[in-house]
Amino acid sequence: MNAAVAAAAGWTRERCAALDAAPGPLDGFASRFAAGPPGTLYFDANSIGPMPADAPARMQRVLDEGWRTQRRRAWNETDWLAQPRSLGARLARVLGAGPEDVLVCDTTSVNQYKLLRFALQLTGRRTIVVERDVFPSNGYVAQGVAAARPDAGIVVRAIDSADALPAALAGGDVAVVALSHVDYRSGAKLDLPGLTRLAHAHGALALWDLSHSAGAIEVGLRAADADLAVGCGYKYLCGGPGAPAFLYVHPRHRGDAWPAIAGWMGHADTFAFEPGYRPAAGVGRFLVGTPAVLANAAMGAAADVWADVDPAALHARHRSLTDTLVALIEARCAGFGVELASPREHAARGGHVALRFAGAQPLSQALVDAGVVVSARKPDALRFGVHPLVTRHVDLWDAVERLHGLLADGRWRDPKYSGETV
Numbered sequence: 001m002n003a004a005v006a007a008a009a010g011w012t013r014e015r016c017a018a019l020d021a022a023p024g025p026l027d028g029f030a031s032r033f034a035a036g037p038p039g040t041l042y043f044d045a046n047s048i049g050p051m052p053a054d055a056p057a058r059m060q061r062v063l064d065e066g067w068r069t070q071r072r073r074a075w076n077e078t079d080w081l082a083q084p085r086s087l088g089a090r091l092a093r094v095l096g097a098g099p100e101d102v103l104v105c106d107t108t109s110v111n112q113y114k115l116l117r118f119a120l121q122l123t124g125r126r127t128i129v130v131e132r133d134v135f136p137s138n139g140y141v142a143q144g145v146a147a148a149r150p151d152a153g154i155v156v157r158a159i160d161s162a163d164a165l166p167a168a169l170a171g172g173d174v175a176v177v178a179l180s181h182v183d184y185r186s187g188a189k190l191d192l193p194g195l196t197r198l199a200h201a202h203g204a205l206a207l208w209d210l211s212h213s214a215g216a217i218e219v220g221l222r223a224a225d226a227d228l229a230v231g232c233g234y235k236y237l238c239g240g241p242g243a244p245a246f247l248y249v250h251p252r253h254r255g256d257a258w259p260a261i262a263g264w265m266g267h268a269d270t271f272a273f274e275p276g277y278r279p280a281a282g283v284g285r286f287l288v289g290t291p292a293v294l295a296n297a298a299m300g301a302a303a304d305v306w307a308d309v310d311p312a313a314l315h316a317r318h319r320s321l322t323d324t325l326v327a328l329i330e331a332r333c334a335g336f337g338v339e340l341a342s343p344r345e346h347a348a349r350g351g352h353v354a355l356r357f358a359g360a361q362p363l364s365q366a367l368v369d370a371g372v373v374v375s376a377r378k379p380d381a382l383r384f385g386v387h388p389l390v391t392r393h394v395d396l397w398d399a400v401e402r403l404h405g406l407l408a409d410g411r412w413r414d415p416k417y418s419g420e421t422v
């Protein structure tokens with residue numbers, strides 16, 4: 001395969017450049033992110049998204065004005081305590097949630113624990129349904145909820161795929177179905193509205209992990225009537241390494257129920273220091289302890305970008321980019337044993353595009369050496385996490401050009417690429 005084959009399929013670098021030049025509703029957003037080093041192409045938004053351009057200045061301000069100067073007074077004189085809610089309000093648009101539905105705090109795994117326990121309490125049922133082969137933490141957290149209460153008879157029912165959901169729900173005993181919207185390996189997307197409806201038809205709640213869809217595609221939580229959701233702040237949402245995660249709770253579930261971890265920051269009157277717990281109104285009760293102020297400063301830079309993004313435009317851009325990537329790979333790399341591992345139809349995928357290749361680990365390292373930052377997942381997946389606000393169509397062309405070069409001359413087989421990486 002060579003450039004002539006790609007051209008025969010109708011693809012040229014000029015065509016990619018024309019797609020980038022066409023005016024659209026996301027024009028100007030790329031410039032709100034810091035440029036990486038020249039020559040390096042990043043496809044790791046599924047792992048750590050790009051840095052908002054003003055994140056360093058915001059962090060510096062918290063260090064200088066907040067920590068060094070105001071010190072303890074900053075709790076009163078700044079928005080530090082309000083950030084979990086105010087960041088959540090700014091992320092709400094891209095999640096299709098209401099501004100009061102979302103809280104930014106803790107990690108995805110911790111939030112998953114909080115909401116699984118909450119779902120058991122709300123429904124009075126004891127069965128949690130999870131997919132067997134998803135991001136491991138989702139399964140571990142569910143297993144841990146059951147193991148911690150051996151007396152309570154909590155059951156984790158693992159299913160092989162969403163196709164098994166009707167049978168798993170049939171007994172009418174399921175409290176909550178915990179699903180990943182987009183699979184962390186294949187990029188396959190589940191039908192969030194349809195499976196939420198299915199759960200509801202059996203009296204169960206739906207808890208969605210949006211780690212690989214939030215900030216990449218349209219999510220539409222309220223439109224789908226989703227009950228609960230969690231997701232990462234550091235992937236497509238671009239909150240920075242170790243950014244706090246988010247959680248979403250539909251307003252119908254925010255009555256008087258206690259959160260699983262009743263902490264002082266989730267109390268109705270934190271600084272009254274009452275001995276008895278009273279849950280804060282709404283989603284605020286899911287806050288446990290002191291907010292991660294430094295991390296929230298970086299997250300705030302990202303949240304301000306997201307507040308301006310039209311989710312439908314984000315979705316359309318993701319489609320254009322990932323469809324282009326799939327077409328280029330099929331046109332240029334098909335003869336080398338590279339296969340598309342993600343669904344071909346955009347409607348059935350989200351987040352990254354995954355390829356299947358027997359030498360995925362060494363090839364990913366050779367690509368990084370060639371300035372194309374991708375990630376591999378065992379046993380044979382290579383993941384291209386494009387970012388709809390930042391990645392350009394010409395970046396895809398250039399990356400596939402370098403991928404083709406490595407495959408064609410076999411450089412990826414060099415023993416120096418045989419080690420393990422994260």
Ligand SMILES: *Cc1c(COP(=O)(O)O)cnc(C)c1O
Binds near residue numbers: 109180209245
């Ligand atoms: C990345 C990821 C997580 C990470 O969870 P943390 O607790 O924030 O580290 C959780 N779930 C899924 C599906 C992920 O892809």
